[in-house]
Amino acid sequence: MDKQGHLLDASPRPLACFLNDHSRRMSADDPGGGRGRRSVEVDFFSGHKTSSRVAGSPEPPLPPPIKEEDLTINMQLLPAATQKEEDDDDDRSASASGSQQQLQAELGRMNEENQRLRGMLAQVTASYQALQMHLMALMQQQPRKQEQFLNATPIPAAAEQPASNSSTEVEKEDSPDAGGGGPSSSKQALPWAAEGRQLSMRKARVSVRARSEAPIIADGCQWRKYGQKMAKGNPCPRAYYRCTMANACPVRKQVQRCAEDRSILITTYEGTHNHPLPPAAMAMASTTSAAASMLLSGSMPSADNSFLARAVLPSCSSSSSMATISASAPFPTVTLDLTHRPHMPLLQAPPPLYNQSKFSGLHMSSTASSDATRPPIDTVSAAAAAITADPNFTVALAAAITSIIGGGAGQQQHHGQAAAGVNASNNNNNVTSSSNNTATSNSTNSDTQ
DNA sequence: CGCTTTTGACCGGCGC
């Protein structure tokens, strides 16, 4: 726990801060930096972010545009022997021309390095995507551990969160005969339902409360509406969406307006995407999936309710007031409240993106408080999840990389995408080809009640 | 024509 806490506490800052700090440090405090300067190291496969330090090895540095200061620094960093040779040279004009040649040679070398670094950057970007998939694969390889965690701490019947078919899913997954012969077996033929392992990832939910007039929040993904119901206790209908970015993506979400304040949109995500996500969707998706996976993997210490809050919302330094635990929900559910700061400019905003989180249904306050009965903490998963879960980091990474590659031309674009993906108040509707206001379409479902 | 939304019906869990 201490390890994880330290790790998580040590990396709350957006990448943009690391970049700025780093370039400042490199130009002033690190004359011995040499190559690999201004590097931002992210070990995507271990999930450890080491960007605040100068790398010992010149591996994955970001390719900076060649600037005057670079040349200046590099000239200062010429080997001592070379400088001594220059001093001993009697022919000053020859020395000057030699210096010029060296300058040009250095420039050429920097250009080559720049090209090389761009290639590396492409690899890093690909690795980032691969990491996402790798994480999902790892999490799906641990359903048993997750089941143990969930089964060892049975969840009380629901009152706060809507009831669900969690136990149904557990049965379907655990018992091989669950799907056989029943009338619902034909329904299992659906592509997403055939992914039985995916069901395990659907037990935890991440709920996002956002103030928005739009029917759904723009999270960068494509969704298809497959149902709408009137939920008890809420005059507003609840809409059910399924991710359509991949054929068998198990991710679903429920969208419902808050009964008390209808300007607040409550979006509940369930599951983990099994496909690469666009940058605009990365922030929200990684946050929700990481939160869900950490809930399921039991990666949070039982004694520290704020652990997950700090992991998922690492920008939040004060955790005492933002993490509460309710044992009344059928699902382990993380609620991210975005309603207090709806227009946070991401890349200029080191302050918390989410200023409040509420944990409901963690059901760990009583039964899981004895650490002896809990499954071991998966440090790597927790760390990787925590890092990828940091929307500031993800968005800043994308924006920083884009700005470096595109020389700022793409920064605005990425900034816009990032904002669209995370700013919950964005009114863009990312539901596929849908202009209907599903939440306000008074097609109240009479259902069979 | 293909895709999405709508909406009534159906299913299973849960409480009484």
Added chain:
DNA sequence: GCGCCGGTCAAAAGCG
């Protein structure tokens, strides 16, 4: 066992 409820299905309708 029955009814309530949440979640999902699938045919019909709508849309570009």
